[in-house]
Amino acid sequence: MKNPSQQxxxxxxxxxxxxxxYYERQLKVLIPKINFKxxxxxxxxxxxxQDEDIDQAAERILRDRTGIQDIYLEQFRVFxxxxxxxxxxxxxxxxxxxDKLNVKNEAQQEYDWxxxxxxxxxxxALVDINKVVPQKTDLDESIEWYxxxxxxRMIMDHSDIVNEALKTLQSHLDEKINAFNLLPETFTMKEVxxxxxxxxxxxxxRTNFQKMxxxxxxxxxxxxxxxxxxxxxxxLYRFKK
Amino acid sequence: MKNPSQQxxxxxxxxxxxxxxYYERQLKVLIPKINFKxxxxxxxxxxxxQDEDIDQAAERILRDRTGIQDIYLEQFRVFxxxxxxxxxxxxxxxxxxxDKLNVKNEAQQEYDWxxxxxxxxxxxALVDINKVVPQKTDLDESIEWYxxxxxxRMIMDHSDIVNEALKTLQSHLDEKINAFNLLPETFTMKEVxxxxxxxxxxxxxRTNFQKMxxxxxxxxxxxxxxxxxxxxxxxLYRFKK
DNA sequence: TATTATTGTATATTTTTTATACAATAATTT
DNA sequence: AAATTATTGTATAAAAAATATACAATAATA
Numbered sequence: 001m002k003n004p005s006q007q008x009x010x011x012x013x014x015x016x017x018x019x020x021x022y023y024e025r026q027l028k029v030l031i032p033k034i035n036f037k038x039x040x041x042x043x044x045x046x047x048x049x050q051d052e053d054i055d056q057a058a059e060r061i062l063r064d065r066t067g068i069q070d071i072y073l074e075q076f077r078v079f080x081x082x083x084x085x086x087x088x089x090x091x092x093x094x095x096x097x098x099d100k101l102n103v104k105n106e107a108q109q110e111y112d113w114x115x116x117x118x119x120x121x122x123x124x125a126l127v128d129i130n131k132v133v134p135q136k137t138d139l140d141e142s143i144e145w146y147x148x149x150x151x152x153r154m155i156m157d158h159s160d161i162v163n164e165a166l167k168t169l170q171s172h173l174d175e176k177i178n179a180f181n182l183l184p185e186t187f188t189m190k191e192v193x194x195x196x197x198x199x200x201x202x203x204x205x206r207t208n209f210q211k212m213x214x215x216x217x218x219x220x221x222x223x224x225x226x227x228x229x230x231x232x233x234x235x236l237y238r239f240k241k
Numbered sequence: 242m243k244n245p246s247q248q249x250x251x252x253x254x255x256x257x258x259x260x261x262x263y264y265e266r267q268l269k270v271l272i273p274k275i276n277f278k279x280x281x282x283x284x285x286x287x288x289x290x291q292d293e294d295i296d297q298a299a300e301r302i303l304r305d306r307t308g309i310q311d312i313y314l315e316q317f318r319v320f321x322x323x324x325x326x327x328x329x330x331x332x333x334x335x336x337x338x339x340d341k342l343n344v345k346n347e348a349q350q351e352y353d354w355x356x357x358x359x360x361x362x363x364x365x366a367l368v369d370i371n372k373v374v375p376q377k378t379d380l381d382e383s384i385e386w387y388x389x390x391x392x393x394r395m396i397m398d399h400s401d402i403v404n405e406a407l408k409t410l411q412s413h414l415d416e417k418i419n420a421f422n423l424l425p426e427t428f429t430m431k432e433v434x435x436x437x438x439x440x441x442x443x444x445x446x447r448t449n450f451q452k453m454x455x456x457x458x459x460x461x462x463x464x465x466x467x468x469x470x471x472x473x474x475x476x477l478y479r480f481k482k
Numbered sequence: 483t484a485t486t487a488t489t490g491t492a493t494a495t496t497t498t499t500t501a502t503a504c505a506a507t508a509a510t511t512t
Numbered sequence: 513a514a515a516t517t518a519t520t521g522t523a524t525a526a527a528a529a530a531t532a533t534a535c536a537a538t539a540a541t542a
Contacts (some may be wrong), residue, residue: 010253013360050358054321078319078362080295117291119254119362121319175412189489208531210490224539231487232538430520449500451521471506472518 005113009047013164014120015058016079016158017044017207019066021129021145022182024134027198028145029162030065032154035141039098041152043161058123065143066135072181076168079109079157080119087115089155103222124165126181145192164191170200187226188234189213250288253460255361255401256284256299257320259406260307262370262386263423268439269386270403271306271375272393274384278357279337281330282393284401286361299364306384308374313367313422317409328356330396345411365406367422411441418459421480427463429475430454 019030034040046061055073062071071097090111091098094101098111101107117158146152151162173179180187193209213219226231244330260271276282279391287302289295293364296314303312331352333343342348375384387393392403414420420436454460 010358010360013254046323049441051323053323054319054360056323070403075319078316080289080362082290082292082294082297117251119251119289119295121321121360131468171416205531205533206489207491207533212530227540229540231488231540233491233540234489331503446500447520448502448522453499472509474509474522475520 003110004047005109006048007047008051008238011072011113012046012116012118013117014163015048015054015061016122017058017061018124018128018162019044019060020124020165020169020182021132023129024146025194027148027166027182028129029148029151030132030143031146031154032065032136032140032143033094035111036093036100036137038093039146039152040093041154041158042065042156043154043158047237054121058121058125062125065135066125066127067135068127068131071119072124072178073123074168074176074178075121076136076159077122077125077164078119078159079122082117084120084157085115086156095096102199106178120161122161122165124169126169126178128182128184130184136165171178173199177216181220186222186225186236186238188236190234192237245288245353246350249291251291251462252276252354252355252402254289254360255359255448256295256302257361257402258299258302259363259403260285260363261367261406261410261423262373263436263439264325264386264428268389268407268423269370270389270392271384272387272395273377273381273384274393275294275337276380277334277341279334280393282324282395282399283336283397284395284399295362299335299362299366303366305378306376307366307368308376309368309372313419314364315366315417315419316364316401316406316407317363317411318460320363320402325361325398326356326358327345331356348481349368349470357381361402363402363406365410367410367419369423369425371425386426414440418457418469421459427477427479429477431475433478 006031019231021028030044031041032044034042040233044065046057046064048057052060055075058075059069059071062073063069073096075153102208129145134145136143144160146173148162148166151159153159173196180192182195190206192213193204195207197203217241219237222236222238225236227233256375262271269283272282273285275283285302287305289298289299293301296316299314299316300310303314304310329419370386377384377385389403389407393401394400395403414437417434420440420473421433423436424432431447432450433454434445434447437450438444458482460478461481
């Protein structure tokens with residue numbers, strides 16, 4: 001594998017992805033831990049090939065980390081401060097891993113490439129957490145789902161990026177009908193409500209919520225879901241395509 | 242003045258600005274015409290210096306064309322298709338202006354720089370049209386306000402960029418209280434309504450509109466405005482800072 | 483067959499939005 | 513100086529939407 005500086009990338013432009021999943025009534029974010037000493041977490045990121053749309057680049061980055069395709073994706077903001085550089089992080093990383101990293105010419109070239117000022121395009125993705133098998137890349141020590149309220153300390157401005165992504169998701173929830181992308185193919189009305197509650201961080205009155213969702217006219221009702229519980233079985237729904 | 246390729250710009254990244262003004266009940270966009278044969282119109286654009294925030298770059302571009310500072314500015318979208326290049330436009334321009342343009346080495350370097358694939362960050366601005374004295378740069382034959390409904394045919398995807406800017410402005414009109422930036426320091430309630438009507442392309446019931454605006458609690462009422470007309474004088478309002 | 487937990491549907495209440503009526507005012511006309 | 517006119521400001525009525533509450537339906541268990 002070629003080093004980034006030798007690839008045919010657009011320089012000083014990166015893509016950062018906030019991958020949202022949903023599990024146990026909580027909104028989760030998929031975050032890799034970097035495979036070096038020093039406890040560094042960073043959002044799934046990457047660069048844009050010369051002959052690649054930025055949307056394609058984001059899809060590629062997501063595919064590499066989640067193993068799935070056709071992900072719901074939304075560009076939400078550009079982070080472009082002049083001070084936005086990997087240098088402080090990289091220097092810290094090198095200090096922690098001085099033994100492993102031999103500083104030869106090639107490494108110097110990589111260092112120069114990485115520590116330039118970067119303009120980052122933020123994307124957020126909504127995935128069905130059950131379909132995702134998180135994929136460790138060469139750079140990852142681990143890759144885990146973290147609750148949105150218990151995120152690890154991340155490098156650079158990556159925490160800000162997550163916050164901005166969440167704000168966008170929350171405010172677009174009624175104009176874009178996208179929350180269903182966090183659920184499996186079929187789901188009950190209660191599950192939909194719990195997803196909305198996790199995203200909006202508030203509760204809804206069950207009956208009114210159901211009416212509101214059904215009036216969107218985007219769901220089709222399927223057969224009932226018999227669980228063996230001592231109560232009425234709920235209907236299953238599916239998002240109309 | 243140095244040529245762009247020799248400046249300390251981030252390469253392959255540009256900023257395109259949609260500058261909105263308001264005049265005679267119409268939303269206007271400030272658009273320069275390029276100073277070459279062939280009728281080319283292009284949005285006010287520019288590039289980002291290495292040591293410059295992208296927001297600063299947008300402010301600089303706006304200042305250069307409008308002569309005013311402290312402009313209301315909002316980043317709204319990135320345009321990043323791989324096919325997004327100036328090449329078709331430049332080739333056409335060269336064909337029209339073959340006599341003027343001598344193709345020497347330096348020009349070739351500029352050509353190569355300009356015809357690369359560019360990722361463009363779209364900003365829109367709201368200005369008080371009375372404060373703006375449109376500034377022609379070296380590249381401009383003219384710079385004029387065009388009604389949003391009578392825009393000239395523009396190069397590249399600049400028409401799409403305007404459309405996206407308008408859509409964003411419309412949809413953010415109630416969440417961001419920004420339409421006042423299109424008006425002078427003081428204004429009547431009727432003028433506010435007409436601005437909203439121009440942006441939203443629909444009419445409002447006067448009494449309800451006024452109530453809605455006043456309930457935002459962002460205006461302070463000043464003295465009345467006596468015009469000499471045979472009717473009751475309206476109050477003037479000012480945006481609270 | 484009664485009980486229990488939970489879902490689905492109907493309806494009442496409250497709030498917000500939209501529509502309408504009318505009073506107040508400043509300059510003009512008579 | 514009083515009536516007229518055009519326009520603004522305020523109040524209120526009607527309609528629609530959002531929210532709260534009540535209760536019927538159902539599937540498994542006791």
